[in-house]
Amino acid sequence: MSNKIYTLTLSPSKDFIIENSRFELNKVNRYVESSIYPGGKGINASIILNRHGIENTAISFYDNDTFKEFSGIFQDENLKITNIDHPKKTRLNIKFYGSNAEFELNGPKTTLTFDLINKLKKEISKLNENDLLLIMGQSNDFLIEEILEIISKRNINFVLDIDTEKIVDFLKYKPFLIKPNKLELEKNFNVKIENESDLLEVMKKIQSNGVKNIMVSLDKNGSYLLTDKGEIYKATVIKPIKLVSATGAGDTLISMFSANYFFNKNNAKDFFKLANASAMGTVNSTWLGNKKLTEKFLSNVKVEKLA
Numbered sequence: 637m638s639n640k641i642y643t644l645t646l647s648p649s650k651d652f653i654i655e656n657s658r659f660e661l662n663k664v665n666r667y668v669e670s671s672i673y674p675g676g677k678g679i680n681a682s683i684i685l686n687r688h689g690i691e692n693t694a695i696s697f698y699d700n701d702t703f704k705e706f707s708g709i710f711q712d713e714n715l716k717i718t719n720i721d722h723p724k725k726t727r728l729n730i731k732f733y734g735s736n737a738e739f740e741l742n743g744p745k746t747t748l749t750f751d752l753i754n755k756l757k758k759e760i761s762k763l764n765e766n767d768l769l770l771i772m773g774q775s776n777d778f779l780i781e782e783i784l785e786i787i788s789k790r791n792i793n794f795v796l797d798i799d800t801e802k803i804v805d806f807l808k809y810k811p812f813l814i815k816p817n818k819l820e821l822e823k824n825f826n827v828k829i830e831n832e833s834d835l836l837e838v839m840k841k842i843q844s845n846g847v848k849n850i851m852v853s854l855d856k857n858g859s860y861l862l863t864d865k866g867e868i869y870k871a872t873v874i875k876p877i878k879l880v881s882a883t884g885a886g887d888t889l890i891s892m893f894s895a896n897y898f899f900n901k902n903n904a905k906d907f908f909k910l911a912n913a914s915a916m917g918t919v920n921s922t923w924l925g926n927k928k929l930t931e932k933f934l935s936n937v938k939v940e941k942l943a
Contacts, residue, residue: 645677646775653883691716695718770797771796773797781806807847815851821842821852839852859908871937874935879919892910892911
């Protein structure tokens with residue numbers, strides 16, 4: 637039975653992206669360039685994987701009208717998507733990128749009814765131990781625990797990249813990969829990280845609690861990876877690149893590494909480099925990167941093995 641990749645977006649969005657020269661408070665700001673795209677961390681991940689030739693299925697909860705609105709984009713992206721129709725309008729996120737400021741106004745997370753949750757459980761029940769499920773974005777912690785209970789009993793591998801303060805409680809389910817940033821590590825694990833040695837010590841401690849692989853992103857300062865084989869890698873950016881939009885960069889990093897490494901456990905260093913180059917491609921794009929940009933930025937990533 638072949639391995640399959642799934643992404644789960646429990647709180648999808650409609651992303652209204654504005655590009656402008658400047659933003660000023662207490663004034664009428666007029667914009668020239670704007671775009672509307674499907675959003676949500678899992679949706680971003682699925683599109684990125686597709687653009688790099690990695691087949692996957694996205695599971696989401698758009699309302700029917702919004703889903704139809706994006707059908708053309710999904711077709712253009714060759715995205716295989718299972719949408720569980722939500723009765724309420726999909727949330728709207730506003731993302732502004734200007735020369736002097738950038739900000740986001742994100743709508744409230746999606747609330748799932750008992751009926752919707754049951755439909756989700758039916759979809760998850762189709763997965764098996766050869767599959768990888770990327771659980772990404774906002775959700776209710778109780779629902780996450782329900783999902784983890786189900787997939788744990790079925791021995792399904794999963795990646796956890798969610799907004800939660802209970803990540804410590806979820807480690808017992810042995811995620812295939814988590815990707816906290818430095819601030820999340822300090823907050824959720826009650827530690828103070830002042831240097832690289834502190835960071836590596838915390839990563840090892842977290843891994844001892846059940847996580848198979850852990851990645852820590854430091855934004856423009858690169859990222860670290862501790863694999864299930866005990867290997868430690870550090871990725872750094874050789875030359876700074878132009879920031880167009882940071883939206884989806886983390887989603888790109890975690891999905892590109894986990895999907896590739898899940899298929900081939902003997903190539904962590906190359907896949908880590910590929911994932912970082914892909915994230916650069918997304919940062920350099922208005923809406924997510926692509927294979928051509930990844931290839932362009934591969935030479936701008938330095939990966940060294942620390943252990």
